[in-house]
Amino acid sequence: MDSQKGWRRRYRGFTLIEMLVALAILAILAAVAAPGLASIQQNAARRTALNDFWHAIFLARSEAIKRNAVVAICRSADGEHCDNAATGWSQGWIVFDNLDHDEPAQRDVDEPLIHAFSSSPSVHITSNRKTFSFRPATQGVVNGTIVFCDASGHGAEAIIISHTGRPRQSTRDASNKPLKCPD
16 A cells, blocks of 8 residues: 555646646636737837827927928838828838928928838728928918827827817817727
């Protein structure tokens, strides 16, 4: 009898069935968690794009004051030139010194590029304006709304820029209804 007890102590462990049950439970938990992780990743991409645009607005405002010039933000696929024909801002955008004050702003060869931003293609970004121009003292044609949606078409958030150039974030439209992502 003593030899059997010693044998059992020496070879303790899991049986094949116990391991398969544990793996099955782990697989079920992973399948349940995967959609939630995808949603977290989409939300993070949307927030990153929104924060980058927020940064671009404050950069343009401060550079307009610092340079005493018009500083513009426009859509850009290559990080060098404005692409005002593009339907959305999802490719990216640039901030530049708009020396000739054209409207909608278009970056010419002699206009200094201040910063280029790229966005995630999984984030859908739309706006009611082609460009945003910030002036050192008076504003005028800067107001607008930029809507950010994730790849699933949910979670709409917006940056709303007032005519003075001051931005604010919102999840509601002008009639206080929840924002919807465009189809």
